[in-house]
Amino acid sequence: MSLLIAAGLAAAVWTWFLGDYIFLRFLRKFDVDMENSVPTWFSVVCLFLCSIVLAAIALTEWRGKGPLRFHWFGLTGAFVLLSLDEAASFHETLSAPLGNALHTGSFLHFAWVIPGGFFVAGFLMVFWRFLRQILAETRRGFVIAGFVYCSGSLGVEMIDGRYLSLHGEDFNYSLMCLLEESLEMAGVILFLRSLLSYLADRVGSLTVQIQR
Numbered sequence: 001m002s003l004l005i006a007a008g009l010a011a012a013v014w015t016w017f018l019g020d021y022i023f024l025r026f027l028r029k030f031d032v033d034m035e036n037s038v039p040t041w042f043s044v045v046c047l048f049l050c051s052i053v054l055a056a057i058a059l060t061e062w063r064g065k066g067p068l069r070f071h072w073f074g075l076t077g078a079f080v081l082l083s084l085d086e087a088a089s090f091h092e093t094l095s096a097p098l099g100n101a102l103h104t105g106s107f108l109h110f111a112w113v114i115p116g117g118f119f120v121a122g123f124l125m126v127f128w129r130f131l132r133q134i135l136a137e138t139r140r141g142f143v144i145a146g147f148v149y150c151s152g153s154l155g156v157e158m159i160d161g162r163y164l165s166l167h168g169e170d171f172n173y174s175l176m177c178l179l180e181e182s183l184e185m186a187g188v189i190l191f192l193r194s195l196l197s198y199l200a201d202r203v204g205s206l207t208v209q210i211q212r
Contacts, residue, residue, distance in 0.1 A: 001189060004039050005182050008032045012174035032181035033174060039181055040086065046188045047083035051076050053195040060202065071130040078123070091116065109161030113154050120150060135201075141194030149187025156180040 007030035015031070032039045058072035066072075085091055091112045098104070099111035108114065131139050160176050167173070 001042075001182075001185050004030065004042055004185070005178065008039060008178050008181070009175075012171060012178065016171040016174065031174075033177040039185070043181075043185055043188060044083050044087045046185070046192060047079055047086055050188065050192050050195060051079035051083060053192065053199055054079055057195070057199055057202070060199075068130055068133060071127060074126070105165055107158040107162045109165045110157055113158055113161075116154055120154065135198070138194055138198045141197070142191065145187050145191035145194060147187075148183055148190060152180045152183025152187065156183060 011028055011031040015028070028034060028037075030038050034040075054072060054076040058069060058076050060066075061069035061072050092110075094112040094115065095110045098114065099109070102108075102111060102114070104111045104114070131142065134142075156176060156179055160173065160180060163173055163176060
């Protein structure tokens with residue numbers, strides 16, 4: 001992750017201060033504000049890894065008839081959708097039509113944060129019981145990871161929108177986008193770490209058998 005952030009910073013510096021050279025075409029693949037970039041696919045892979053670990057936990061809870069097994073399956077589905085959204089940028093396609101319909105601007109320049117905020121609120125309502133019943137250490141890890149992720153995906157995104165509507169794209173805006181993506185990646189990594197720790201404590205090890 002640190003290497004991706006450093007490469008993203010180099011891409012921003014090169015773009016705004018050194019001009020369009022052949023090497024920039026390579027560095028642009030590490031620009032966090034571009035689609036189909038290396039940081040984007042890193043996030044896609046991390047989110048999908050979370051869904052795989054969640055599926056392993058859900059299946060284990062199902063076999064043991066755990067009381068929270070449906071919540072684990074729900075989380076699995078949610079992270080599959082998050083991974084798909086990160087790859088295809090479905091949420092960004094909402095900004096223009098929703099912004100035009102609601103006449104949003106300033107902090108709501110990227111209008112998709114409105115349904116995004118409702119989604120987070122609804123998610124917390126559905127999984128509140130789940131959070132209260134899991135182990136305290138796991139709960140703390142999930143809450144910290146969620147806070148870090150939402151700080152970037154919603155909080156910094158709103159600040160980005162405000163800045164972009166006032167000043168347009170410049171080097172400062174690129175740095176803000178880098179901060180946003182860094183927080184998102186950090187949140188996913190923290191969540192994955194908590195999941196792996198939970199899986200190790202509850203399951204120990206998994207054996208995968210492939211039969212001909």
